[in-house]
Amino acid sequence: MAYVISDDCIACGTCIDECPVGAISEGDKYSINPDMCTECGTCAEACPTEAIHPGA
Ligand code: SF4
Numbered sequence: 001m002a003y004v005i006s007d008d009c010i011a012c013g014t015c016i017d018e019c020p021v022g023a024i025s026e027g028d029k030y031s032i033n034p035d036m037c038t039e040c041g042t043c044a045e046a047c048p049t050e051a052i053h054p055g056a
């Protein structure tokens with residue numbers, strides 16, 4: 001399953017530059033394209049609010 005971004009996202013923009021495949025999109029809450037995410041976990045480690053988690 002792709003990683004997902006929760007409502008804890010504060011739209012800081014940190015994760016978008018960390019994703020090696022460009023799967024993250026900007027917004028009021030950032031989002032991850034599940035068809036592109038390779039589940040590498042890099043974005044989750046970079047997020048200051050721990051808003052990114054592996055999908056269930
Ligand atoms: S887990 Fe990896 S591939 Fe998926 S959105 Fe995060 S940085 Fe990108």
Ligand code: SF4
Binds near residue numbers: 005009011048049050
């Ligand atoms: S790093 Fe976390 S808080 Fe910042 S934009 Fe990404 S998901 Fe949102």
